[in-house]
Amino acid sequence: MKLRVNLIAEKEVRDCSVVTPRFLIRLTGALVATAVLAVFGWVFIVSQQRATALKAEEWKWGRLESDFKQAQALSKRLRAAEFIVADLDVWRTVRHKWSDDLTAIAVAFPETLQLTDLSMTRATVIPAVVIPKSKPGAKPPRSPPPSPPEFRTSLRLTGVTSSPTAEDDVAGCRKIFTEHPFTNTVTAAVIPPGAFRQDPARNAGPNDRIFEISCTYRVITL
């Protein structure tokens, strides 16, 4: 039995607790708990999203794996084929057109000279790598990268003559290689010392001579 009729409005009632250390501890605890829950919640949500995404990707991978491996094998074959094609392209590029040279030689070769031998030499040379010497106790220097291989070509002409003007004729023959079409390809055309001499054959006359001309072509780096 009470005679208490409270006329105060709800909005007029104020909380009467003071800000105590206990309140601050509770507030801090609640904030920390909220932050921890938020972090854990965020981590959980992100992990769930990633797990879902992983499952989806695995499902996709399951469907694509055989195609992918097939594509990898094809790609490997393609790369090998491309290497071969590239090599062939290089060789095609460096291929020397001997027909032009031989035609030019046939046209310009003096009539007083008889060609007895013509040899063409092609060689692929890998330049040696020079490794610098390291000082004692020092770290060994890094070896330089290997130089690209070089494609070297040479031509050697051997012949006989009994012409009284043989020396001039041989010199004229050597001059062929300083003119078109050899100007861009032949770097040197020389008569090696002692190559123009008396023919050593037993039945050779006093005017019979033998000669030799060596041509060196421009080195092509592969």
Next chain:
Amino acid sequence: MDVSGIKSAFSFGGRRLRDVVGFDFGASGVRAVRLATGREGVVVSGVWSAEAPLTDPLVFPHEMRARAAAIAVSHPDAVARLLFIPRPASKLDDVPFADLLGIADPQAFRMAMEIAHSHASETHVLLAAIPETDAAAALHPFAQGIPAPQSLEVAGLAAINGLILCTPAIEEQSAILLDLGAEVATVAITTPRRLAFVRQFRIGANTIMKKLGERLGMDAETAREAVGGGVVDATEQIRAVFDPLTNQIILGRDFVSRRFNVRPDHVYVSGGLFRSPAWAQPLQVALDVGVTIWNPLADLPAASGALDAETVAEGCRFAAAVGAALGILENTPA
């Protein structure tokens, strides 16, 4: 910055208030009593009063600043009444309570009700109303800081509620409870474990003393001191000036007797006038029952040094303040 919302949010279900200051804003000034609950129960830890209205909270002494405030307001226009509505409690929505209380302008009043008793065919509703301006004026000093207001009650009801809380025997008996304020008298009549009658009358101690002074040819204050101190024998004049109040009480008692078939056999009184026991005599004679004067400061234990003998003797003046504070202490969640 008001952090009360944050604080209440982190109170985790609320805490029992253990320290409350009760205010009584009356016609004769402001009275405040600070009560605290401890191991030995409710203890009076401070008393303060001022003749002037409390408009500036800074004048309120620091030692009286409990965290919670319970406010009681007395005003001649305040209304407190127990109504018997012939309906169940669930069907009170369209009951014109303002009309039943005789309030012409409901917008100007703040009203609240408590259902005292209810059954299928009848609901006993305790209604209270005070002018909105008085409610706002009483709450204004407590707009911020502490003490923070927790309740606003009609002073007469608060005093009688305090009387019931301090006197558990009333629950088991039929008694007349009277709080005689300066301007208003509040009368409640109880039957065992039930409230049977509550009314307020515009017959206050000031009116009674004024009439007594007129009859004795002296001013009201002199009449109070002379008759209360036993200097003057004015039995007949006292009976005459108390007649309007005793007649109303007798009417109420007869109503309760008819309706509940119980006759109140004791009167409990509170209010500043009863600082002198002589003023209870006319009630005892007119009602022909025993009268007990409730002095809350004498009933309740006090903290060491909180009260002196003079203050305890004036304890009847603090009935409403004590009742309001007790109402908070009894009604906060455990």
